[in-house]
Amino acid sequence: MRRFAALLDALVYTRSRNAKLKLLADYLRETPDPDRGWALAALTDGLDFPAVKSATIRNLMTERVDPVLWALSRDYVGDTAETASLLWPGPDIAEDPPTVSEAVDTLSRMTRANVMMELPRLLDRLDAEERYALLKLATGAMRIGISARLAKTAFALAFDVSVEDVEEHWHGQSAPYAALFGWAAHGAAPPSAEHLPLFRPFMLAHPLEAAEIDLAGYAAEWKWDGIRVQVVHVNGETRVYSRSGDDISGSFPEIAEALHIDAVLDGELLVRGAHQGREEGGAASFNALQQRLGRKTVSKKMLADYPAFVRLYDVLILEGEDLRPLPWSDRRARLEELIARLDPERFDLSAVIPAADFAELAAIRERAREDAIEGVMLKRRDSPYVAGRKTGLWYKWKRDPLLIDCVLMYAQRGSGKRSSFYSDYTFGCWDGDPDSGAELLPVGKAYFGFTDEELKWLDRYVRNHTVNRFGPVRETDKSLVLEVAFDSVHASKRHKSGLAMRFPRIHRIRADKPAHEADRIATLQAMIRD
Template sequence: MQAFAALLDALLFTGSRNAKLRLIGDYLRSTPDADRGWALAALTGGLDLKAVQPSLLKALVTARVDPVLFALSHDFVGDLAETISLLWPGVPVSEGAPSLDEVVRRLSGLSRAEAPAVVEALLDSLDPQGRYALIKLATGSLRIGVSARLAKTALADAFGLDVEAVEEVWHGLAPPYATLFAWAEGRAPAPLASDLPVFRPFMLAHPLEETPLDLDAYVAEWKWDGIRVQLVHAGGETRLYSRSGDDITASFPDVAAAFATPAPFPATLDGELLVRTGDAELAAASFNALQQRLGRKAPAAKLQSEAPAFVRLYDALAVDGADLRAEPWTVRRAALEGLVSRLDPTRFDVSPLIEAADWTALEALREGARDAAIEGLMLKRRDSAYIAGRRAGLWYKWKRAALTADCVLMYAQRGHGKRSGLYSDFTFGAWSEDGALLPVGKAYSGFTDAELNGLDRWVRSHTVARFGPVREVEKTYVVEVAFDSLHLSKRHKSGLAMRFPRFFRLRPDKPADEADTIATLMAMVAD
């Protein structure tokens, strides 16, 4: 456990990507099997220790430490694990701290009733660094600047493997990954992904920055505003994966069932998960409609009926046992169009191609696309193979221009991690007809470090009220906010919900009473 704690500590204070790769690689090479397997699972988000909740940890620490001291410390530090690890009373560390394998096995399968005593004993057996690692591990929120892809790349680099080969078999393996490390060290052959419904890494696009492109070499299609998914049917099983490789089959059983019937055939397809607006044809609703179903692990039949999901297909990675990823886009597109007739037409269709006489005409189509379910355009080389990750020159995303509005800052909250000492999460509003300022969104990006420092100073000197970690500020500071779309919302007092809001420009020079109104924003609402 102490070695894992030291790794987390080093990663937390390392900004360099290459340095992080070396740290993880060194740890994986020098650590015994079970420990390094659980560490890799933690770094890639593969651990879920449900019995340990933040509420349990707070109850344990406030039973030993003054609750007011804890609350004030947590508010200032901003990170639960760091606060508890430092405040936990100085019980002498017992000889022989538990291994990472011991910790995971003790925490796995705990009942809620057993959890307090076990977690308390583990905290007592570790030093502050170990306690920090324990809490991060148990709550599943490492927040150390390491993505799942980076951890897999570190594994591949450390043992001379191809990271795409690792990704290929990843979802067929389970922690602590004894099979994976046996392969990595040459003690066993590579695990096979054949006949298993495993996830294949998505091909991704670069933002289009230089225009125009040669439309004889590239094809255009709409970039739909849902969530990217991969449908897999193999070995008699069906899976639905998100872009990050999470298995979301249980959240969309209607789609999975439709893909497995009436005559299932082995295939791996790439597409966009959307919600239907009508029964006659697959008209896509806005992302706001899809949000009703996201995150629900067992959606009720009523919800499935009211918000029926479907997949608009982009690509075919494999069909009838043949891997098509090395084939050019034209061949894969023909295969996709040939198989769609074998699928349920109420659940699947093919994303249409866009015909444009020239680049000027295509640009006009993009600018005019304010459909609620369209984000912009995708441009794909006709001869491109399906290659995992982003490869320059093959696929581009060309999003429509963002909408903007002038809004007034209303509330600010301190951030987490490196931003725990700064007010970096901002709620902003627009004016109603009767002159009230109503919240319309919240953003924590879009500003430079220098601008954030300036905003933090402004918040501290213009606070009018405090509500725990939140400060209400004078309604005088205007910011220009960019967002992808606006939707009606019953959950917000303003009746509006912004999609991907972020700061676009600071406007402290502009009078607050000249900021935009709710009526102006209502005119931007997507249908």
């Protein structure tokens, strides 16, 4: 428990992703089984002890501490588990702390009837940091910024295996992941996944940087603006997985119910409409799809108003046959055969763009914005389906960004290497004519797009033009114009300006331009294509 508590605290205080990875990897490599498996599950929200909840801790504490002093303390600290760990009258240094496995074992045997007796016994054997770790582990609310992806990357780093393999073998395993550690740490055979509806890591694309590409070797497809999904059916079960491998079948029951062939399919999840690629495109905007995301239950009205379907890009596994080693053109042929056997209401095929040469493709891409399509994809015709981003195989060639001149309004300090720099910028546009009393309304926030030199310049500018401070945030005198690049802009009720930008970044510093010449809200509104 001591090592786990130290890891947890180090993760709490570490902001850099690389440093977090190293901490976690060192822990996974150096900690014995099954402790490391339980710890991994705890960090990725995989543990649940029905008898131990936040309310249990509160009850336990108010039995021992005056309720007023408890409330004042809890209020100040802001976290029940942490408050309890600090208030518990335990030793400065614990003599005989339990191991993580022992703690997990004891916690899982607790019942509502005995938890008020058993939990104190465990707490008495721990120091303040260990008590915090135990209570966090027990109540399953870590909130320390360890995503599943980060944990998998750390696991790969710890045992020198590829993160794609980790991703593939991780799915379907449960804590303490004995088979996973057996494979990575002890060289055993990887856990078998053949008969389970598991996620397979996606093949991804690099942005196109070359000036030209020979279309004899590459096929072009549209890049649709939905979310990339994988639909898996095996042994009568179907799952819909997102890019990160999250199971989103519950949010899209109509997709999960529509596949009856054993297969692993790769495609874009979209909602029916006439926005992307107009009538023949058949897909609504990303905003429409957003109505459907993140819902645990889906009403009939939702299903009727925003009917979802998957536009297929690729087939990875078909009726037990792993097609991933085959060239793209062979897989494409199999996909074109397969589509006839699928429910046309829920599945269609992402068309290959018929362009004779690169110049023609470039001309077609020019029209992408008018057609509200994100851009085009280029896929090498002989590329196997390999997990992750492999140079030279697939490219994404997005339409050119939109540009607008905004005024810098607020700046916030960054984190990690940038913690001494004001590196997060909130910028705004005028809500009318600035010469007749119009005001700036914030329209977006960006923290990249500039060089290190420009960052130093911006940091100095912010410090010399501060009019107000709110903790880590400075309000500037609103004198600097920034040219902001972004992918698209949408109507949003959540923002005062009524607008939300997608992927805004600082494109250019326009120190030469006076602030009153920056763009107006109306200009942005005219760019909405919802």
